[in-house]
Amino acid sequence: MDLPGGNIRSLMLGDNKLGEEGCSAIARALRNNDNLEFLYLDDNQIGVMGLEMLADALRTNSSLKRLHLKHNSFQRMKPLIRCVFNEESVESVADSNHSLKHIFLNCGYEYESEELEMLMKLNRLGPRLARRKKVAMFLQRDLDRRLFGLGLDLKLLPYLLSILSDNGNLDSLLRVVKGVPSEVSSYRRYRCDEFDAREYSMDIEFL
Known part of the structure; x- marks a missing residue:
């Protein structure tokens, strides 16, 4: 048809x-x-x-x-x-x-x-x-398992946290931050132009 x-x-x-x-x-x-x-x-x-x-x-x-x-x-x-x-x-x-x-x-x-x-x-x-809001909803559901079990490159984690800060609630964000690996907590915020998104398995366009 x-x-x-x-x-x-x-x-x-x-x-x-x-x-x-x-x-x-x-x-x-x-x-x-x-x-x-x-x-x-x-x-x-x-x-x-x-x-x-x-x-x-x-x-x-x-x-x-x-x-x-x-x-x-x-x-x-x-x-x-x-x-x-x-x-x-x-x-x-x-x-x-x-x-x-x-x-x-x-x-x-x-x-x-x-x-x-x-x-x-x-x-x-x-x-x-x-x-963005749907990704935030997804991450807020069972955060510990979902966020740190996604197998994402650590450079992308700040972008996910930025979504939660924009669309999530404070309690959810604090729970995530407490579990952030030291490699991320000491990492300066990345800009999209500082790395090639094609190197990563997750499409960052939606972030």
Whole structure:
């Protein structure tokens, strides 16, 4: 399936009984389209498998801003939450979707709805700031294990600490600082132009 018109910005496919087969085609199209901003898929009998296909495609899509998925068959929002906040690693958090600003649903799962809406509010701050705040959220969860178990070069640790100072809370920051290795505590702050980012496994663009 190819989205009609190379510059199309809005696509309305409501009440078309797309199902999983249609979602698979739309997912393929989303991976190859960087112009579509509004996608309406209400009343299309989309189940969990179809939702997972769409969410997986949206992880690498940076153009879509509004997604309508009301009155479909799926009942969980986890695929959409993982799409915009993939907690597998700090890299996956940074590579999540930070451009999708509105998702319209009516699944009835209050906790997941609140979590997804919170993530949408972050995305509405803009991709760069949303990325920073999501990384901070990730690092604050089980900090001792996550931050010092990431296997990162020590030169990058000050940048992670700067994110926590900007977006985290004081208690979290103090817990991290107390566990900072001496090699870092005696290290002067690095500027991005003082080393080649390509030498490191973590993409520092999101910092």
